[in-house]
Amino acid sequence: QQQVKQSPQSLIVQKGGISIINCAYENTAFDYFPWYQQFPGKGPALLIAIRPDVSEKKEGRFTISFNKSAKQFSLHIMDSQPGDSATYFCAASIRSTGGGNKLTFGTGTQLKVEL
């Protein structure tokens, strides 16, 4: 059972365009929603994250939009650059017993930004 559904599986965008990746979750106990970026041969790295009491968060060219009632959130990459070509994972976090945060990941989106 995939608790966090992500789409599309792959995305090709022209340089300077907008990349949009969508995620939906089921468990209302999730309390934090990060996006991770992964380059080939590397581990994922945190890109941007949002709490469910905020509808939008922007950091540079990256924006998360969050719709709590619809249980959906999305990543927008403005002015997409070839260096943004990577795999993007949405995730949802829940506190584990004893502390720490268990992450449930989406299935990932391979983004390619073409010149």
Add this chain to the structure above:
Amino acid sequence: NAGVTQTPKFQVLKTGQSMTLQCAQDMNHEYMSWYRQDPGMGLRLIHYSVGAGITDQGEVPNGYNVSRSTTEDFPLRLLSAAPSQTSVYFCASSPLSESYEQYFGPGTRLTVT
């Protein structure tokens, strides 16, 4: 400051063999976890630990054992490798505080034949 390190980087095993994937962090993080990454399935949590001597199961724990004797190290053991365990394995760590960022290691690519 090396962050999260994993060894080996690559490993090939025959079915039934056992091995230990090593993970170490030098950030004094209490929380450590293991994920496996498979095409089309994202990263799935195998086991996690909130401190030395405390471990718990994640989403896909079968076939894997963990222990946490120190804050720094969190090894993952495959007792009897199966082809279904062919995957890329990532270790991650974070503080126990409200910080939600988990720091991932570079991964171990494991092939079981």
